[in-house]
Amino acid sequence: MLNPRIALLTLVGTLAVHAAPTITNPIGEGADPWLTREGDQYVWCQSEGNRGVSLWLADHPGSLGTRHVVWMAPESGPFSKEVWAPEAHFIDGHWYIYFAADDGNNANHLAYALASKGKDPLGPYELHGPFATGEGPDGKSPNIWAIDMTVLELDGKQFAIWSGWDAPGTDRQYLYIAPMKSPVELSGPRVLLCDNADYLWERTEETATSRGLNEGPQILQHDGRTFVVYSCGASWDTTYKLGMLELTGEDPLDPAAWTKFPEPVFRSTEDTFGVGHGSFVTSPDGSEWWHVYHAKRSRNPGWQRAIFAQPFTFTPEGLPDFGQPVVAGSSLPLPSGATSSAISLPFRSNLREKDALEAFAYYGHQQFITQEKDGVHLGVIPAAPVNDYRCGEKLVLRGGDLSDFKASVDIAWVHGERDAGLLFRITEPTVGFDAQKGYFAGILPGQNRVILGKTDGKNWTELAASDLPKKLSGKATLGVTAQGNQLTVSVDGKTLIDFKDDSWSHGSVGLRVVDTHASFHNFSLSKP
The missing domain is CATH 2.115.10.20 (Glycosyl hydrolase domain; family 43)
Structure with missing residues (x-):
């Protein structure tokens, strides 16, 4: 229920x-x-x-x-x-x-x-x-x-x-x-x-x-x-x-x-x-x-x-x-009798409303996420940190099990110039930098490029990268299209990566930062 x-x-x-x-352990920070x-x-x-x-x-x-x-x-x-x-x-x-x-x-x-x-x-x-x-x-x-x-x-x-x-x-x-x-x-x-x-x-x-x-x-x-x-x-x-x-x-x-x-x-x-x-x-x-x-x-x-x-x-x-105790990264059957929400398209959230985050599971230190008027912030540097640690903070849609879709989100960098972007076809997410199976498309403003890569639960493999056509102003709209083995990544409406890979066929979609602080809003999913 x-x-x-x-x-x-x-x-x-x-x-x-x-x-x-x-479920995959650990299920959260704390x-x-x-x-x-x-x-x-x-x-x-x-x-x-x-x-x-x-x-x-x-x-x-x-x-x-x-x-x-x-x-x-x-x-x-x-x-x-x-x-x-x-x-x-x-x-x-x-x-x-x-x-x-x-x-x-x-x-x-x-x-x-x-x-x-x-x-x-x-x-x-x-x-x-x-x-x-x-x-x-x-x-x-x-x-x-x-x-x-x-x-x-x-x-x-x-x-x-x-x-x-x-x-x-x-x-x-x-x-x-x-x-x-x-x-x-x-x-x-x-x-x-x-x-x-x-x-x-x-x-x-x-x-x-x-x-x-x-x-x-x-x-x-x-x-x-x-x-x-x-x-x-x-x-x-x-x-x-x-x-x-x-x-x-x-x-x-x-x-x-x-x-x-x-x-x-x-x-x-x-x-x-x-x-x-x-x-x-x-x-x-x-x-x-x-x-x-x-x-x-x-x-x-x-x-x-x-x-x-x-x-x-x-x-x-x-x-x-x-x-x-179970090993970190290992998966277990869901508790008996449990159910979860399944996403059907289209799906949109401005990430600003009070209940917006109830659609997501958060994997990261609890002091590194806030929700503000301009959207959800990941990688927030706390004023008085308590036993904190960075771990590639991420939000993953509950019940996401999508194969073919289009996704987009508006990103603004607050502090740092490392990766911020979209996870997709994600399974077995947990707390950790590369602790999920699936793909990640991210923008690195410090290097003025966009990347596409995959993780196997422990390791990151870069698949493709492209320079951005111009210097970012601190914000951008990132888009991903997955259709079969064809993966396309766009920035501000312009396609910059077109790549084929068969590693992951389905899973959820989410938001992620790597050692940086960025805000996200206007998140949407639709059919390709």
């Missing part, structure tokens, strides 16, 4: 529903991905550049959907900076977004909640907090550092579980639990759930001299059993992984009621590493469980990460079996 918010109001043409064949399902709607939640909270509404766990900023922090104050790991929970008819924030000093991190005024996940929201996550009967004597708060619902009661320091200023992270009076208030003191270094694999460097670190607790309930899957090791390194607790007793506030598993339940491989902080949902038809998590983009220390999605199962004994 399609989310009603995915109505493409700025398009001319019709949309039909058909089963899309695959860290600490939270995904929950409410009815037929999937709601993703992420930090908005460490300064706010964004939600994405999607139709299945293999797609991020379209970003909606629902709350921005004030310019100053105790919750104005370092907004981390938000989670959106639907409780008693309202949405509650739990997140951690501080005043710019990590030692002052505390947990807060946003409460929706109605049933719409997009708000409006009212701020509550901070939660009393510290010592003493009131939890505030003193209040103590807390991040990654989540909610356990059990037998009609609610409990908050989070990662906190054992005392002010220690930088020693443990898992804590406390009863909840309401979704925005605790009703009792915190209880230490477990030690953070029972096993070497829970330690940051996996050695006896390195410190234990537990964070990112997530609830997984199945067949009457309750698990807490938590992240441990070093989030900035390849040692990040998932451990697991199970509630084997009656009282979740009793540490003895929890049993820790002696081995990690999900850890890095040679290809996909630094995995952690995931969440769990079922597929649209309810027949599959899916795990979404982040992984590092580099083996060097740091927090440049992307989001992965893959199915998992349960063993005959009832334990989750997460398997191994």
Whole structure:
């Protein structure tokens, strides 16, 4: 069932529903991905550049959907900076977004909640907090550092579980639990759930001299059993992984009621590493469980990460079996029961209207895309970047499976003189410079030429190029016609490349930049 918010109001043409064949990992950029399902709607939640909270509404766990900023922090104050790991929970008819924030000093991190005024996940929201996550009967004597708060619902009661320091200023992270009076208030003191270094694999460097670190607790309930899957090791390194607790007793506030598993339940491989902080949902038809998590983009220390999605199962004994993290660039069948939009021609979007981007999937760092009055901007240089990286930012039409067509778009270069142009006959798009199969036609104003090339998911091959007849004024209209194996590229209405190639016969169409900042508008598709 399609989310009603995915109505493409700025398009001319019709949309039909058909089963899309695959998803390709990673499905998007980001860290600490939270995904929950409410009815037929999937709601993703992420930090908005460490300064706010964004939600994405999607139709299945293999797609991020379209970003909606629902709350921005004030310019100053105790919750104005370092907004981390938000989670959106639907409780008693309202949405509650739990997140951690501080005043710019990590030692002052505390947990807060946003409460929706109605049933719409997009708000409006009212701020509550901070939660009393510290010592003493009131939890505030003193209040103590807390991040990654989540909610356990059990037998009609609610409990908050989070990662906190054992005392002010220690930088020693443990898992804590406390009863909840309401979704925005605790009703009792915190209880230490477990030690953070029972096993070497829970330690940051996996050695006896390195410190234990537990964070990112997530609830997984199945067949009457309750698990807490938590992240441990070093989030900035390849040692990040998932451990697991199970509630084997009656009282979740009793540490003895929890049993820790002696081995990690999900850890890095040679290809996909630094995995952690995931969440769990079922597929649209309810027949599959899916795990979404982040992984590092580099083996060097740091927090440049992307989001992965893959199915998992349960063993005959009832334990989750997460398997191994999938390899970047690999494709999986779409979540069972999922559908996607199919494009029929003609198709037009000025890319300026509020809902225009709902027709596209974005593959790039979330801080490198904006929508302005003059169209959509790709490759935007953020004013205060957070764990950013360039990756050939691209927008690809959802459900595009075209063979023969004409495409055109108006492009204006804002900063930089590298490629900006059209992707076409694209399949298996993901995050990365050449991480798609298909063709690309682009203009390089710095070289005053237009190029045509193809990618195989990892590598770029130039097929043809032509000098522009005159120096660009900073803007141009780029056109592509694909008919059989004949590929034609034009600039400002003049054909400059005419080339035959049989590599790719069908796929979607999209927009792309390479290490440059350009705006796009007046995007159109028609029959050749």
